[in-house]
Amino acid sequence: MPIVKIDGKEVEVENGTNLIIAALKAGVYIPHYCYHPTLPVVAQCRMCLVKVQGAPKPVPACTITVEKDIEVDTRDEKVKKLREIVLELLLQHHPVDCPVCPRSGECDLQNFTYIWGPEKKRYDGKRRLKGWIRVSEKILLFKERCVLCTRCVRFLSSFTRTGGIDVTRRGFMSDLSIFPDRLASESGSNYVGNIIDLCPVGALVDEATVYLPRAWRVKRALTHCPLCERGCRIVVEAWKGKIVRVKTFDNMLDKAEEHLYSPHEIIQPAYNEIEGIQEIGEHSYDKLYTEDMLICDIGRWRWREFFFPRDTNIYILEGEKRKKVEWSEAKKVAERFLDLNPKAILLTPFATNEEMSAFLKLAKKSGADISMLPTIEGPEDEILIKRRKAPNHIGGERIIGGVKQDVLNGVNSGKYKALIFYRMGSQGTFNVKTADFVIYIDITPPRDSYIRGIFFPATIPYEKRGTYTYGGEQKSIYPVLEKSPSELDLANFLCS
Numbered sequence: 282m283p284i285v286k287i288d289g290k291e292v293e294v295e296n297g298t299n300l301i302i303a304a305l306k307a308g309v310y311i312p313h314y315c316y317h318p319t320l321p322v323v324a325q326c327r328m329c330l331v332k333v334q335g336a337p338k339p340v341p342a343c344t345i346t347v348e349k350d351i352e353v354d355t356r357d358e359k360v361k362k363l364r365e366i367v368l369e370l371l372l373q374h375h376p377v378d379c380p381v382c383p384r385s386g387e388c389d390l391q392n393f394t395y396i397w398g399p400e401k402k403r404y405d406g407k408r409r410l411k412g413w414i415r416v417s418e419k420i421l422l423f424k425e426r427c428v429l430c431t432r433c434v435r436f437l438s439s440f441t442r443t444g445g446i447d448v449t450r451r452g453f454m455s456d457l458s459i460f461p462d463r464l465a466s467e468s469g470s471n472y473v474g475n476i477i478d479l480c481p482v483g484a485l486v487d488e489a490t491v492y493l494p495r496a497w498r499v500k501r502a503l504t505h506c507p508l509c510e511r512g513c514r515i516v517v518e519a520w521k522g523k524i525v526r527v528k529t530f531d532n533m534l535d536k537a538e539e540h541l542y543s544p545h546e547i548i549q550p551a552y553n554e555i556e557g558i559q560e561i562g563e564h565s566y567d568k569l570y571t572e573d574m575l576i577c578d579i580g581r582w583r584w585r586e587f588f589f590p591r592d593t594n595i596y597i598l599e600g601e602k603r604k605k606v607e608w609s610e611a612k613k614v615a616e617r618f619l620d621l622n623p624k625a626i627l628l629t630p631f632a633t634n635e636e637m638s639a640f641l642k643l644a645k646k647s648g649a650d651i652s653m654l655p656t657i658e659g660p661e662d663e664i665l666i667k668r669r670k671a672p673n674h675i676g677g678e679r680i681i682g683g684v685k686q687d688v689l690n691g692v693n694s695g696k697y698k699a700l701i702f703y704r705m706g707s708q709g710t711f712n713v714k715t716a717d718f719v720i721y722i723d724i725t726p727p728r729d730s731y732i733r734g735i736f737f738p739a740t741i742p743y744e745k746r747g748t749y750t751y752g753g754e755q756k757s758i759y760p761v762l763e764k765s766p767s768e769l770d771l772a773n774f775l776c777s
């Protein structure tokens with residue numbers, strides 16, 4: 282395997298590794314805008330210029346695939362000067378609206394300018410202001426922030442194959458043009474939203490998060506998407522107690538962090554405070570481009586309609602009437618489940634393995650029948666999206682034996698006097714109103730006014746800690762916000 286010697290550090294890499302990736306493995310970050318491992322190389326931003334021993338002038342690192350031993354210098358004075366000029370040109374017409382940009386704090390233009398940018402701008406003419414434009418139903422383009430890296434253009438032409446954004450005009454006048462027809466309803470592709478994360482600056486923005494606060498002020502969890510059985514790695518962000526954004530990990534890893542600050546004063550102290558970051562470990566460049574780099578638009582956006590609006594109160598359901606109560610009072614009422622027979626527990630495939638085990642223990646102790654509720658199924662594709670639209674179908678099969686039709690038939694025929702109906706995100710309607718007492722766990726209270734029992738607000742997967750067995754592979758999930766009491770608290774209380 283060839284050896285790359287870069288800034289004095291040596292690393293052995295697979296034959297054919299791109300120099301930018303080889304450098305990351307050696308712990309050296311070569312600044313880049315247009316390069317991305319999922320896209321064709323175009324070498325047009327010129328930010329990645331490096332000195333390669335034996336080459337007459339600096340060369341773009343993204344164009345080099347390592348095939349033999351190579352010696353590279355990224356700190357050469359000429360290289361530094363060229364980086365400075367690239368950044369000076371990019372900043373020429375930039376609005377410097379960092380205080381209102383949702384990428385501020387994790388923007389490659391901002392960070393590179395701090396480290397490698399010019400001290401002064403020489404051009405003092407009028408700025409060419411281009412404003413913002415709608416790209417699609419959910420995405421906006423702030424044209425002046427764009428560094429014309431064409432990551433979005435290439436993603437839409439080579440990955441989704443829909444097109445929809447292109448560079449028009451030449452040189453100084455180059456600009457992005459949008460072809461809205463191709464991007465109508467996210468263009469029929471389930472992956473268009475990735476252009477937001479691929480954009481290295483704050484030019485392409487999710488409209489719902491246009492005015493989010495600085496990157497380091499939002500709370501974050503590195504977890505897995507619950508919306509299908511793939512379980513992609515995602516970052517979930519919350520602000521002021523509300524979940525506001527889902528995105529990929531790469532978008533969040535502040536790429537210039539180690540260059541900018543000593544380990545004791547990193548730009549994003551929040552990095553160490555991210556729930557679940559322990560799975561990734563300490564911040565280092567070799568982690569970049571190793572996690573799931575793309576997610577589907579369902580994982581990115583559909584959680585809004587799937588889990589919201591929701592009701593987080595506990596209610597006692599008494600036929601037509603509904604009384605809001607605290608957990609302490611609800612506990613006394615919930616105990617009624619233990620006194621009635623026969624009884625059954627029905628669990629959603631959104632329940633974690635730990636919740637399933639706790640409810641199974643309760644079923645054994647209280648003599649209740651237990652079954653999974655059916656999983657929603659839908660179209661899948663050959664990229665990421667899986668047919669089962671829930672995370673823990675397999676976990677349910679392994680822990681409690683999956684869907685038991687005799688139990689579900691018993692529910693519909695009115696066999697059970699007491700039920701725990703943990704419904705959130707499951708498929709089908711069941712005749713639970715014939716039971717004398719129901720602990721109804723869902724996003725919103727039941728619309729059926731004949732149900733008697735308790736409404737317990739469901740904990741959504743972004744608020745849980747535990748594991749799911751996605752398609753057979755166990756992965757951990759981490760909460761961006763904590764909700765109490767949880768379903769585990771309920772099961773453990775009834776078991777105690």
Ligand code: SF4
Nearest residue numbers: 427428430431433480
């Ligand atoms: S909008 Fe973003 S991804 Fe697209 S060309 Fe501009 S900077 Fe690159």
Ligand code: SF4
Nearest residue numbers: 506509512513577580
């Ligand atoms: S494919 Fe989409 S829905 Fe499925 S886990 Fe990944 S991001 Fe979520």
Ligand code: FES
Nearest residue numbers: 313324326327343
């Ligand atoms: S990353 Fe190499 S030229 Fe843009």
